[in-house]
Amino acid sequence: MSTFLENTQKIVEDTVKIIPDLPNSDVLSRLKKPDRILEFEIEFQGDDGTVKKFPAWRVQWNNTLGPYKGGVRFHQDSSKDEVMALALLMTIKNAVVGLPYGGAKGAVRVDPRSLSQRELKLLSREYVRKIFEYIGPDKDVPAPDVGTSPEIMDWMVDEYSILAGHWEPAAFTGKSVEKGGSRGRDIATGFGGFIILREFLKFRNSKLEIRNSPPKVAIQGFGNVGANFAKIVHQNGLKIVALSDSKGAIYNPDGLDVEELLKIQKERGVLNNTKCSLEEAAGGKCKTISNEELLELGVDILVPAALENQITENNAGTIRANVVLELANGPTTEEADRILERRGIEVIPDILANSGGVAGSYFEWLQSKEQKWWDEETVLKKIEEVMNGAFVDVKKTKEELNLSWRKAAYVMATKRVAEAMKKAA
Ligand code: NAD
Numbered sequence: 001m002s003t004f005l006e007n008t009q010k011i012v013e014d015t016v017k018i019i020p021d022l023p024n025s026d027v028l029s030r031l032k033k034p035d036r037i038l039e040f041e042i043e044f045q046g047d048d049g050t051v052k053k054f055p056a057w058r059v060q061w062n063n064t065l066g067p068y069k070g071g072v073r074f075h076q077d078s079s080k081d082e083v084m085a086l087a088l089l090m091t092i093k094n095a096v097v098g099l100p101y102g103g104a105k106g107a108v109r110v111d112p113r114s115l116s117q118r119e120l121k122l123l124s125r126e127y128v129r130k131i132f133e134y135i136g137p138d139k140d141v142p143a144p145d146v147g148t149s150p151e152i153m154d155w156m157v158d159e160y161s162i163l164a165g166h167w168e169p170a171a172f173t174g175k176s177v178e179k180g181g182s183r184g185r186d187i188a189t190g191f192g193g194f195i196i197l198r199e200f201l202k203f204r205n206s207k208l209e210i211r212n213s214p215p216k217v218a219i220q221g222f223g224n225v226g227a228n229f230a231k232i233v234h235q236n237g238l239k240i241v242a243l244s245d246s247k248g249a250i251y252n253p254d255g256l257d258v259e260e261l262l263k264i265q266k267e268r269g270v271l272n273n274t275k276c277s278l279e280e281a282a283g284g285k286c287k288t289i290s291n292e293e294l295l296e297l298g299v300d301i302l303v304p305a306a307l308e309n310q311i312t313e314n315n316a317g318t319i320r321a322n323v324v325l326e327l328a329n330g331p332t333t334e335e336a337d338r339i340l341e342r343r344g345i346e347v348i349p350d351i352l353a354n355s356g357g358v359a360g361s362y363f364e365w366l367q368s369k370e371q372k373w374w375d376e377e378t379v380l381k382k383i384e385e386v387m388n389g390a391f392v393d394v395k396k397t398k399e400e401l402n403l404s405w406r407k408a409a410y411v412m413a414t415k416r417v418a419e420a421m422k423k424a425a
Contacts, residue, residue, distance in 0.1 A: 063102030071145030131360035173361035182364035184379035188227030192356010221306030304331035
């Protein structure tokens, strides 16, 4: 099985070959490798007095379209290769949505659940100290990703401001609203995913064989992205029959009450200061299944919203959904993508489906730069416009060149980067 990085690089290489009039033939050599890799170790004194050390990275892939932009992940399995793949994806994603950003990504190989609040704060601040001279509002703007939260962004922006000698909220996005974040940023990725799904269903209305009315949805991952998407989809009348987190999955063919599950998780969290699993929140009221079983359920729409490499050549043949909406980054391997395409399963790719997050970040960045604050309705309306525009653009390329959604999105993005390179040459 090829790696996440190899997969992503191969898609870019294949894309360049199918673009009819590539505005700049140098685009592949620029897009094949990152502009800069920062690789370092984070060290601090743990609560038990011992020195704790964790490997960390910031990869800046390409800034042809604007400052580097991309999240920071805290996860026990993070690696340099993973960060590189995610940085390349960010480059392509920002071009798909037409944002004035390049692509970057960062990570620390750590299980944040194993750290105390004090240790997490030390880790976050030290991460900023290591990359300080390479980031900033017009250089590289980090945001949250898996295992990082608005609270962590608040510590990071605070550390950045101390080092800069002045308050600089535009250096990070995904901050809490109290610390200069944007209303609507917390739900932006899930909300954007819903807009893309809505437009897709409208477009496919007459052609797609949706077995159930309302459509049945299974979601893998119940963090920032999965839970907010689930809530919005549920509020809009689709039926969520399965949900999962890292501990396992729950299933009810008659539909799960997402708001009730979130309420229980919130109440228990406040009581114990920990997040209770979905299974605990469901309290034995529905069937528990494995994460693998969730992926193979006979639903209309399958939504991977956890981590990469979940749909592989080993299980692509057993996926029974009509549509895969990729809210996670890189959940489908290249081999699996080909199997799904052959089987007529439509895949709405990550670089389109989850771009609501970076669109939300863009509007937060603008507000932070201008010291203006918009209400949630205004922010969501702006994100909706961006998502609608991106959907129309990708659909047009798809129809003109008769490509899959993923290939069409890559073609559009690569052309945009190549055109910008030509202008700057
Ligand atoms: P998160 O840390 O808030 O949540 C991750 C969720 O996935 C948790 O519920 C966790 O329990 C679950 N999970 C982990 N391993 C799992 C497994 N093997 N099976 C099932 N569930 C598992 O992270 P997030 O911010 O929601 O990010 C999820 C995905 O979306 C990632 O791929 C991320 O890169 C992508 N993404 C996030 C944003 C954003 O704004 N946060 C934007 C675009 C893309």
